[in-house]
Each structure stands twice: as structure tokens, then as C-alpha cells.
Amino acid sequence: MQVIHANQVLTPSGWQSCVEVKIDANGRIAHVGPVSQSPTHQVALLLPAPQNLHSHAFQRAMAGLTEAKGPDPRDSFWSWRRLMYKFLDQLTPEDVEAIAALVFMEMLEAGYGAVAEFHYLHHDVGGEPYENLAEMSERIVAAAAHAGIGLTLLPVHYQFGGCDRRALNGGQRRFGNDPDRFLRLHADAAAAVARGPADAVIGVAPHSLRAVDPLGLRTVVEQTASGPIHMHLAEQVAEVDEVLAHLGARPTEWLLDNHAVDGRWCLIHCTQMTDDETVALARTGAVAGLCPITESSLGDGIFNGTTYLGAKGTVGFGSDSNIHIALFEELKTLEYSQRLRDRSRAALATQNRSTGRVLLDAAATGGARAGGRDSGRIEVGALADLMALDDDNEWLCNRRGDAVLDSLIFGGGGQSCIRDVWSAGRHVVARGRHFRRDAIVDRYKQTMTRLETDF
Template structure:
């Protein structure tokens, strides 16, 4: 039994002071109440550790390598994408596991308690299946176990190079399956996850309306009836135009008209939606999965957060390309995008909750829903995904309640305040450091020395 004493705790009932949180041997919160026992740990500020709802772990190894202007003056997301395909022709299963372990460690040190890994690198170079069809899924699971992070594995169905059903080519071939083979791979991934910790789970991820045709989407949704459903949706103007040309509707419009989009769904990015689509998606109960740092890096556009939250929509946050893994900066970037677009301040605040609290509670609630994970609040029965912070420093200055979260997000030193992180009761970050930090970094550095990074 672990016993945490916290000076301030953000609970479902609001802020409470001087609480005791006990964690049972299974990694769940057993009790939240008055301090009554000698603690195993003390923290100044205790928050639910959100789930990172969208990650492509392997792309972390590309961080910083695609920032030069290419020969095409219209350099964009699509040129970045071509470079990504060249890079992944080098990756072996050992490389992928080492990169993923670093990513998951960095997520934990940034305050995330779990991750939904949108996993589409399935096969060997040229699209040749491994002897174990789900080899790469096993490697992602192994990396999550090594880091001690909670995992929702999302095997991705990816079949075509565009809405015209053109064949995959180059690096894309490592992603590709027809529906029948994908469903076999998914079952193998389910077995891989079942052999891991009790808090690991599996969902399904049709990649996008460009990469999966309507028949293939219907087939996999009919077969995979459990767990969350994630899909990229309406990220880029060119994507919207392509879907309109072939499906005669905008991506969000088409999906809502043709499928029962509900709370199982997490639609990633949604940076290119009309006002009507924004209202309709909010009403569906789905999570809008936002990745503001990656969306900024790729020039995707600005999510209509004020309208979406104003209509009662649910959002969560992910690190996507993992160009910079930092929970508090993701939250701040969304808020600042709304301010820049609308020439406003405190865009997402409400009358009773500050901007930072709205952002943080949205991240915790939306991440839990998107990951199909019983977490996101500090309450008995939930997984003990907890974020402990020190407030006696130059960034927080012992601030109280909403002001403490606002300072974490907008004051610039939020990550430096992180003292402890628990994932399903696993005390993986202590005094701001992951318990396997040095070994994971050394393996990652060895991996990077083996890769050609001049892409």
C-alpha cells in the first residue's frame, strides 16, 4: 500500500487541502480522505496525470531534422511527410523499441500517466510482413512495460495512398494491410497487450479517409466492436479537398453522416472544420484529439476550441510527432492559438474556472475517454495515474488552487515543478527523474548513431 499526503488536491468535487490518497497493490486508488496514516510520499500539489491521446513514437527520432526549407517554395506538411517516409526505411524492430522507450519515458517526466499509441509501422522494409505479424506491436508493448507507462495500443489500418485507391509506395508500404490481414494483426496485438500489465488495453485506428476506403472502414468497424476508435480527420486543406472530390462531402461531414460517431471515437486534429461541423462533432460525444505543438509545427491550422467547448464538446491532448514532449506547452499552445485568432484573452476560461483549470481538466477527462482508460480523476476505484508537483519554487511560489495550474501552464517552468508521477500505481518518476532514465537514454543514443539522419 502506497500512501500519499498532499497539501492541495484537484478532486472531482474541486480543490481540497491536506488529503491522503492510498494506492492498492493493483495500482488503483483505494481511498481519498483525511490524513490519518504515516505517508510513504509527500507532495505539495497533486493532480490527475492525463493520458497522452495521440502519439507516433518512432517520429521522435526525426525531431529537429525537417526544419530546413526544401527546394519547393510551397514546402508544407506534404514535403515533411515525404521526408518521414525516407527516414522510416531504416528502422528495425530494435530501433523502434528503443525510440518508443525514450518517448514513453519523456512523456512520464512531462506529467502524462498513460499513452494511446497510434501505431502504424507494422512491416519490414518494402512492406514484407514479419514472421510474427504483430512484431512491431509487441515492441511497442515491451517499450511501454520498460518505461512503466499505461498503454492503449491502437493498431492502425492503412491500405491506400489516397482517396483514388492508389497503391502504397515507398515507406508507406510498411504500413499497409488489406482488411483481412489487418484484422489478423489486430488479434495478434490484442494477445500482445493481454500478456502485459492489467492496465494495458487495445483499440482500433482506421488511419484516415484517405488511407481507408468506405468498404474497408465498414469491415473493420463491424469486426472490432470493443475499445476506442481513433482516426485522423480534417487536418489539412489538401486532405479536405481530396475527400470532397472523391466522397462528395467534407471529412467530418461524411463521417458523421455515414457512421455512428459516439463516445468511443477520438478524431485527431480536426483543424479544418466549418462552424456547422464543429457543432455537430461536439454533439456526437466524440473526443477531438488535439496536438497543438505538432499542428503548429506542420502548419495544420487552428482548432475551433472556443466554439467546440462552448457547445459542450470533449477535447484531449496528444504529442503526435513527438517533436517536443511537454504537457503544459501543449495546453498553452491551444489557448494562445484561440487568442491570436480572435484577438482575445482567457479564451477558454469560464466564469467559475480559470483558463489553466479548464485546459487541464479537459486534458484529463478527454484523455481518459479517448484511451478507454479508467483514469483522469483522483477518486477511489480509478487507476492511480497521478502527478505530484513541488510548489515551493520561483514558478509557483506556493500559489493556491486555480492560480497554481495557471502558473504551471503559462509561467514557463511547469515541467521543472514535477516531482513525482505514478502510472497505475507504478511510481515511475521521483524527484523529477524517471527511474530508468540513464539506461533508456543510452540505448536511444546508440540507436541514433546507427541511423542516417541526413534525410
């Protein structure tokens, strides 16, 4: 039994002072209440550690390599994709495991307690399946276990190069499956997850309306009857135009007309929705999976956060391309995007909760729902995904209540305040440092030395 004493704790009923939180041997919260015994950990501030709901781990190795202008003056997301496919031609299973371990370590040090890995790199170079169809999925499971992060594995079904059903080419071939082979791969990936830590979850991810046709989407959704369903939706103007031309409706409109979207679904990005689509999606109970740093990097557009939250929609946050893994920066970037668009301040705050409180509550609740994970709250019975922070510093200045969250997110030094992180009770970060940092970083650096020589 781990016993944490905290000066301040954010619980579902609000802020509490001088609280004892006990974690049992199964990694769940066994007690939240007054101090009753000597602690194993004494902390200033205890918060739920949200789940990162959208990650492509392998893209971390590309960080900083896509900032030059291409030969096309209209250089955009699509030229970024071409460089990504070129990069894919080099990655081995060993590379993917080393990169993923680093990514998951960085997430934990940034305050995330778990990750939903949107995993679409399945096959060998050229698209030839590995003898073990789930080879790459097993590498992700291994990396997560090594880092100690909670995992929701989302094997991705990816079949076509566009709505016109054109064949995959280049690096895309490493993603591709027909529905039958994908379902076999998914079953093998589910078995790998079942052999891992008890808190790991299996879900499914039909990639997008561009990469999966209506029959493939329906087949995958119906044949994977439990667990979260994640899908990219309405990210780019070009995507909206392509779906409209081939399916006769905009992406969000088409999905809502053709599927019973509910709380199992997490729709990623959604930066190209009309107001009516925004309200309609919010009312389904689906999570809008936002990745503001990546969306800014790729020039996707601005999610209609004020309207979505105003319609009582649920959002969560992910690091997507992993170019900068920083939970508090993701939250701040969403809020600032709303302010810039509307020329406003405190755009997402309510009368009862500050901006920082709204954002952290959303991240914790939405991340847990999107990941199918019993977490996101400091409450008896929940998984102990927790982060402890120091507040006696120049960033927080011993502030209390919602003012602490606003200072963490908008003050610029929030991540440096993180002291400890637990994932399902696993104490993986202490004094701001992951317990396997040196070994994970060394392996990653060796991998990158080889990759960048060939790139």
C-alpha cells in the same frame, strides 16, 4: 499500500487541502480523505496525470531534421511526409523499441500517466510482413512495459495512398494491409496487450479517409466491436479537398453522415472544420484529439476550440510527432492559438474555472475517454495516474487553487516543478527523474548514432 499526503489535491469535486490518497496493490486509488496514518510520500500538490491520446513514437527520432526549406517554394506538410518516408526505410524492430522507450519515458517525466500509441509501422522495409505479423506491436508493448507507462495500443489500418485508391509506395508500404490481414494483425496485437500489464488497453485506428476506403472503414469498425476508435480527420486543406472530390462531402460531414460516431471515437486534429461541423461533432460525445505543438509545426491550422467547448464537446491532448513532449506547452499552445485568431484573452476560461483549470480538466477527462482508460480523476476506484509537484519555487510561489494551474501552464517553468509521477500506481518518476532514465537514454543514443550515420 502507498500512502500520499498532499497539501493540495484536485479532485472531481474541486480543490481539497491536507488530503491522504492511498494506492492499493492493483494500482487503483483506494482512499481519498483526511490524513489518518504515516505517509510513504509527502507532496505539495497532487494532480491527475492525463493520458497522452495521440503519439507516433518513432517520429521522435526525426525531431529537428525537418526544419530546412525544400526545393518546392510551397514546402508544406506534404514535403515533411516525404522526408518521414525516407526515414522509415531504416528502422528495425529493435530501433522502434529503443525509440518508443525513450518517448514513453519523456512522456512520464512531462506529467502524462499513459499514452495512446497510434501505431502504423507494421512491416519490414519494402512492405514485407514479418513472420510474426504483430512484431512491431509487440515492440511497442515491450517499450511501454519497460518505461512503466499505461498503454492504449491502436494498431492502424492503412490501405491506400489516397482517396483514389492508389497503391502505397516507398515508406508507406510498411504501413499497408488489406482488411483481412489487418484484422489478423489486430488480433495478434490484442493478444500481446493481454499478456502485458493489467491496465493496458487495445483499440483500433483506421488511419484516415484518405488511407482507408468506406468499405475498409466499416469492416474494421464492425469487426473490432470494443475499445476506442481513433482516426485522423480534417487535418489539412488538401485532405479536405481530396475527400470532397472523391466522397462528395467534407471529411467531418461524411463521417457523421455514414457512421454512428459516439464516445468510442477520438478524431485527431480536426483543424479544418466549419462551425456547423464543429458543433455537430461536439454533440456526438466523441473526443477531439488535439496536438497543438505538432499542428503548429506542420502548419495544419487552428482548432475551433471556443466553439467546440462552447457546445460542450470533449477534447484531449497528444504529442503526435513527439518533436517536443511537454504537456503544459500543449495546453498553452491551444489557448494561445484561440487568442491569436480572435484577438482575445482567456479564451477558454469560464466564469467558474480559470483557463488553466479548463485545460487540465479537459486533458484529464478527454484523455481517459479517448484511451478507454479508467483514469483522469483522483477518486476511489480510479487507476492511480497521478503527478505530484513542488510549489515552493519561483514558478508557483506557494499559490493555491486554480492560480497554481495557470502558473504551471502559462508561467513557463511548469515541467520543472514535476516531482513524482505514478502510472496505475507504478511510481515511475521520482524527484523529476525516470527510474530507468540512464539505460533508456543510452540505448536510444546508440540507435541514433547508427541511424544518423545512414540518414
